[in-house]
Amino acid sequence: MGKALPLEQRSYWNRLAAQWDIQLMVIPALLMIFVFQYIPMYGVMIGFQDYSLFKGFLDSPWVGFKHFSAFFNDSDFSRVxxxxxxxxxxxxxxxxPAPIILALMLNEVRKMFFKRFIQTISYLPHFISWVIVAQMVSSMLSTDNGSVNMLLVNFNLIEEPVSFLSLPQYFWSILVMADVWKGIGFxxxxxxxxxxxxxxxxxEAASIDGASRFKQMYLITIPTIMPVIIIFMILAIGNLLSAGFxxxxxxxxxAIREVSDVIDVYVYRIGIQNQRYSYATAIGLFKAVISIALLAAANYAARRSGNSLW
Structure with missing residues (x-):
């Protein structure tokens, strides 16, 4: 009998058959993606219809780009x-950059107990739902015995409590800080x-040459993990229109809708609460197309560095 060829030298189908048990493990994930990600794409057609729940997908009248044009000409478009x-x-x-900085700082900690303690504390917010986080933020910023207002008043930085969540000029800062706090550890x-x-x-070689810990971080650690940073940067740019929901x-x-209305929240309010399904679908499809274009452009730019998604 001839000697069997190494796995990497076999044909595609032979390699697939040799790894049948591993391929079976992938099937549930593929089915989940197909059922929950691809089948619902059939509903995108209602963005080009005056959709009616009673007439359904096939009998609702087609209106072309009517809803896209309506969104572009809407007074809310520029604000959203x-x-x-x-x-x-x-x-x-x-x-x-916040998780990158935290990871670099934790890597420099030599006391394992302290390092694990900081990791645990920083990971914990990720497992707290946004409902609880929002309630925590509201309680801290409350004018009625809120810890932030009490602290500022006691230090004579303000004369009376400020309703931070009712003032547009503070919303973006509060939102970004809460988002960073929740996601930085994970x-x-x-x-x-x-x-x-x-x-x-x-x-070791850098240390022998006299490089400080900071130089080792700058010259070794960051360049080594740069491919990972670039991949996540590409994904972040692709999700640039996903400001949050x-x-x-x-x-x-x-009171602060002038600065808080983003595409996802606007689609929810228009589509679900106001039952303008076709209009909301058109907006969602517009966002998806722009996101794909941003992802492709970011990937093309990153390809020059030798690191890209495809």
Missing amino acids: MRNTIVISFLKLLIGF GSIIYLAAIAGVNPQLY EDILLLESP
């Missing part, structure tokens, strides 16, 4: 797009895993 872009950029500017896990894969001999929906109020 401005808020979406500004909040997304703030979250990208502050929220994206987001740092991937970067800590990437840092753990750095060859220790590089640090749960956090904004739970923290906003009619």
Whole structure:
């Protein structure tokens, strides 16, 4: 009998058959994606219809780009797009580097007990729902015995309590800080895993050459994990129009809607509460197309560095 070929030299179907047990493990995930991600795409057609629940998908009249045109000409368009872009950029500017910085700082901690304690404390907010986080933020900023107002009054920084969540000029800052606090710890896990894969001999060689810990971080750690950073940057740019939903929906109020209305919340209010299904679908499809274009552009730009999604 001839010697069997190594797995990497076999044909595609032979490799697939040799790994049948592993491939079976993937099937449930593929089915879930197909059922919950691809089948619902059939409903995108109502963005081009005057959809009626009683007439259904097939009998509702087709209106072409009527709802897209209505959104672009709506008085809310500029406000919604401005808020979406500004909040997304703030979250990208502050929220994206925050887990990287935390991971780099934790990597420099030598006391394992202290390191694990900080990791546990920073991971915990991720497992708290936005409903509870929003209630915590509201309680802290409350004018009635809220801890923030009490602290500011006691330090004579303000004369009387301020209703922060009712003032538009504070909303973006509060939202971004709450988002960073909730996600910074869990987001740092991937970067800590990437840092753990750095060859220790590089640090030893740099230390022998007299490089400080900061220089080792700057010259070794960051360049080594840069491919991971670039991949997540591509994904973040692709989600640039996803400014948030749960956090904004739970923290906003009619008094600050001028600065809190973003695409996702606007679609929810127009589509679900006002039952304008076709109009909301058209807005969601517009967002999806722009997101795909941003993702492709970011991936194309990153390809020059040798790191891209495809």
